[in-house]
Amino acid sequence: MASAETLNLDDLTHPVLTDTQRQILAYTESRAVTFDLDAMVAEAVSQAGADDLADDDGFADRLAAHVVAIESDTGLRQLIRSSLHARVIRKVRNRLSLVDLLKHYPEIESIPIERPLIVVGMPRSGTTHLVNLIAEDPRRRALPYWESEDPIPARGQGPDVFGVDPRFARVKAEHEALMASTPYVAAMHDRFPEAIEEEVELLDLDMAGYVLEWHARVPGWRDYYLGLDHTRHYAYLKKVLQALTFLRGPRTWVLKSPQHAEQLGPLMATFPDATVAFTHRDPVAVIQSAITMMAYSDRLRRNSIDPDWLVDYWGDRIHRLLSACVRDRELVPAERSVDIGFHHLGGNEMPVLTEFYQRAGVDIPPKVAKRFQAYIDSNRRGGKGRIPYDLKRHFGVEPEELRSRFAFYFDRFDVRPEI
Template identity: 75%
Template structure:
């Protein structure tokens, strides 16, 4: 029996559950203070060290990040509290990284060799593909729990059952999410073992696009787009080197939609990478993204504002895809593949044969069995599917929205989905 289809009749005017109402009533009582000095002091207290390895613009980036959150006046105190925890956590992780690099300078000479990198829009099969590639036991990937706390806190070792406390914290957070916003699993389930995007660790340098997914921050988008990402991708590589040092193997599987508009910095940082591009009808990407955002906003915001979501994310997806079309040639043709979403389901092993051949890596029978095991255990729609109603919830037809993406359809093998 298949999982249920989710349909939202209250997406843009939510009817909160008792649990959701109680959470908001409890958290709205206190104004969350985002003072940078106070957050930095908390990070220092937690990490037990005080060297942020701050480059010239580091505190400017932190100020821009926090300033963007402050400028979004529609946020509930619940999400302001979550974002405050995020800033403290990022600062603490950065402190721990600096300390580790001081103790083990050899980390920075660890090669990140021949990574596989999945590049594509959110909701275009990137998560499916990167989790599948991560089933190859010869490769290292970034599970969600580790993306949130890449470096252990001094003095916090495994518990009596041998479980890392960072994993336990991620699991507790996920369990709470399943209670407060259960439909999240059908849209994008971030359970502790799920493979996460490395832009989460790029955020230790306060230089990624991640904040756009948490709040309405067009100012941060513009600031981020003005940064020299080659430098920041270099920092991200340093974090990957540290993670490799702590727990091998050293051959990575990476993925992020952000790379679509940063192919130059990506290839400068990982020149021997083999890249798998996933392509999907941008309408499917946008409707999936804004439905997920609107659902999450019932706890994050005082009002949903579907028109804002449509306008912002249609523009954002267009920018990402224009970056991909512009810079696709920067990735060598003999070390990259373009995968249409319509080819992904059911043809994965053929696609992986091609990808491994281009990388010059043997696809052994053992690895092939691991891939098949993953596919058998993770059918599409495992957690349920979502019925997307673009016209009803966002007041635009798929064809209207699709018309702004002719440049993308002309360049890649993409099929329109739905009408």
């Protein structure tokens, strides 16, 4: 795909399916997926070879609420129901395997997670680009997508005779299937197996992440998630990071997740010596980008697109997230944080990256600086095709009408209107 190619989204909200997409749906829709929680847990136990869920903090209740939320969305096709069914089993299996690992190696919980660098910001605000850039520093431990999806190997599970981890192979196969079914995803947010992703998937081993909102229409889960005491769930996240450090080292992590923007208290309580980079972008551009990506994916996930619902839900969701971020920004010490406007992430990242490292008290040797610049040069926006985002055309909303809700955010940070 040429870097300058503009992709066609004329059918975004009234999709015209390809032959491949129709064949996929014809096959998957004929196979109904049921969410029998006991059967799903039993399958996870069978895969893990262990049966202790460490349910001393209400995990079973959170798991049940998660499944109820999925079932409450009656507009899902069987394709995404099958994916979510497998995801729940995978999360439970990983939790079981973590408990089993900690029983055998209790010293894991003494491993320090020292002075992490953490990227925080809205979805679609450059967090993925920035964390992948920092991950070019070979001194840093990062979380590739394949590992975020399946972090803890099951007992006895290891690389095959060719040295390929079966967890990597599974995620690679899933990515290839995704590219075949919805190829424009690569230009929106390409989660190829080696790409550095976010630890919200690790939080969902504890059923305490907001990520389900990206897969299904689950306002009930949003409210349930926001009502949790996330201090204990971030402590669980640290435990998973300790296990990953034990399994594959080292312990100087670079992390990122938009979820952190509304959980700054728990984040800093868990990682008090962290240095945090906040990315900031026009919320209207964020919403436009997010709901365009959602609408495109929904052609296979849902029975209908419903653009008005996407505007209303994600406009509100981003407002909630930013309100919490503005409220709690001062919980992160100024001397160990930077605020980075999206306009600084278009090829001129080195100055802000240098400042971030200075705040962290870390040097950038010439070899590392060279790696940073090579990544910047090779990952310009639009390199996998340009998406014709158009809030007015596709969703019938005037940008200024939506932007008026976010004056509090523009007043607080260096944010420039984009559309």
